[in-house]
Amino acid sequence: MTTTLLRGRLLSFHRAPLSLADSQSYLYEEDGGLLVEDGLITATGPYADVKAKAAADTAEIDHRPHLIMPGFIDMHLHFPQMQVIASYAANLLEWLNTYTFPEECRFVESAHAERIARHFYDELIRHGTTTAVAYCSVHKTSADAFFAEAMRRNMRMVGGKVMMDRNAPQGLLDTPEMGYDETRQVISDWHGKGRNHVAITPRFAITSTPAQMEATSALAREFPDLHIQTHLSENHDEIRFTCELYPDAIDYTDIYARYGLLGPKSLFGHAIHLSEREAGVMSEAGAVAVHCPTSNLFLGSGLFPLKALARREKPVRIGVATDIGGGSSYSMLRTMDEAYKIQQLLGERLNPLESYYLMTRGNAEALSLADRIGTLEPGTEADLVVLDATATSAMALKMEVVKTLPEELFLLQTMGDDRAVAETYVAGVALKAQL
Ligand code: GUN
Ligand code: ZN
Numbered sequence: 001m002t003t004t005l006l007r008g009r010l011l012s013f014h015r016a017p018l019s020l021a022d023s024q025s026y027l028y029e030e031d032g033g034l035l036v037e038d039g040l041i042t043a044t045g046p047y048a049d050v051k052a053k054a055a056a057d058t059a060e061i062d063h064r065p066h067l068i069m070p071g072f073i074d075m076h077l078h079f080p081q082m083q084v085i086a087s088y089a090a091n092l093l094e095w096l097n098t099y100t101f102p103e104e105c106r107f108v109e110s111a112h113a114e115r116i117a118r119h120f121y122d123e124l125i126r127h128g129t130t131t132a133v134a135y136c137s138v139h140k141t142s143a144d145a146f147f148a149e150a151m152r153r154n155m156r157m158v159g160g161k162v163m164m165d166r167n168a169p170q171g172l173l174d175t176p177e178m179g180y181d182e183t184r185q186v187i188s189d190w191h192g193k194g195r196n197h198v199a200i201t202p203r204f205a206i207t208s209t210p211a212q213m214e215a216t217s218a219l220a221r222e223f224p225d226l227h228i229q230t231h232l233s234e235n236h237d238e239i240r241f242t243c244e245l246y247p248d249a250i251d252y253t254d255i256y257a258r259y260g261l262l263g264p265k266s267l268f269g270h271a272i273h274l275s276e277r278e279a280g281v282m283s284e285a286g287a288v289a290v291h292c293p294t295s296n297l298f299l300g301s302g303l304f305p306l307k308a309l310a311r312r313e314k315p316v317r318i319g320v321a322t323d324i325g326g327g328s329s330y331s332m333l334r335t336m337d338e339a340y341k342i343q344q345l346l347g348e349r350l351n352p353l354e355s356y357y358l359m360t361r362g363n364a365e366a367l368s369l370a371d372r373i374g375t376l377e378p379g380t381e382a383d384l385v386v387l388d389a390t391a392t393s394a395m396a397l398k399m400e401v402v403k404t405l406p407e408e409l410f411l412l413q414t415m416g417d418d419r420a421v422a423e424t425y426v427a428g429v430a431l432k433a434q435l
Helices: 047-053 092-108 110-126 140-153 176-190 210-222 236-245 252-258 276-285 293-298 306-310 332-345 352-366 393-399 405-415
Strands: 003-013 026-037 040-046 059-070 072-078 129-135 157-160 196-202 227-232 266-270 288-291 317-320 384-387 421-426
Touching: 003 047, 003 352, 026 047, 026 059, 040 047, 059 352, 059 421, 072 266, 072 288, 072 317, 072 332, 072 352, 092 110, 092 140, 092 236, 110 129, 110 140, 110 421, 129 227, 129 421, 140 157, 140 176, 140 196, 157 227, 176 196, 176 210, 196 210, 227 252, 236 252, 252 276, 293 332, 306 317, 306 332, 317 332, 317 352, 332 352, 332 405, 352 405, 393 405
Parallel strands: 003 059, 072 129, 129 157, 157 196, 196 227, 227 266, 266 288, 288 317
Antiparallel strands: 003 026, 026 040, 059 384, 384 421
16 A cells, blocks of 8 residues: 655635635645545645654655645546647637648547647646546547556546547548447446546537437437537537527527437536526536636637626536637646636636636536545545646745735636646656656
């Protein structure tokens, strides 16, 4: 058994903070200890108390004065788009057709998929992200590379082979039967292996025929515990085209609802331009809207009404994500900085406690995985990020006048990136140091 005692300033959320003053919503331990045994957190609390529980010869790592938090969770990104990031396009559909689809065709080659998978996990670890929910390409080879590398690093990952059978280049199309059979094969090869979760992944309604949506519906019925991920209501031209393709549906959300794809394990990327009716049915179903701020700004898609959706009488569950490669940063800190600015433009406030809740426990709850990840609670998995608010000279200078924890968190979010990630632990193992 490997046992480690980590020392530092601990921060972990119990629930969503109601305001900046809501100190009941989180645990903050100024001189904290975290006991990690065989990849699990077994004790959390004041350093002296936790040390008293540890065997005398327990190895100790002192991260003071840094913050130790649950590792960041990225709820939506595309593993085959690492070389699409920073592509110059006017809007979503141009970006997809000009850059994204041609690039994803390359993932039919195992060697390419395996190489990019290694880079993918390196970047996640560098940025303090310990769980991510990813789209692979349409090719089973890409899902195999994605899950094999996750297992090698012992990371809790969610991913899926994309299903798409129209409106894309030939090299990126499956058929309803292939999409169904290969998804089943990916599930039997990878789901529950190591810490892997397979998600049923129809790309979006534009690239799936009604026949493929039927096949997706069958998968959702056969595997009700699996996550389902797709895109919804990202861009006005996309919405118009989608509704033309499914003229019988009331609106975009209704297309997915008709195929039984609207439920508490359903993760909808973007969901920016929802009507009141769509927000209502999302809420009733317990479906999750995944906000991707850097992508929404980069592609000019729109301003996601995060606060308005969260404070509805029937609130919509919300996740946050980078959306690499429509998104422009791997960093969840950079992501929440942009989320903050979007709410500013909408005349809303997103306070730093809410941001850090969303990146950790909030995303874990949105994945229905908060019993395993997203907090520092004993019994959960020791996926951690260690943050240094003095990582750059400009940050260190500002830290001279920072007095409170929320101020420090806000500084980290506003100025921080991978340089502020001093270490990333996956199941108790320090992986950033090994990069
Ligand atoms: N909608 C369908 N596919 C994609 C994608 O790869 N990225 C984004 N941002 N939106 C999409
Ligand atoms: Zn996406």
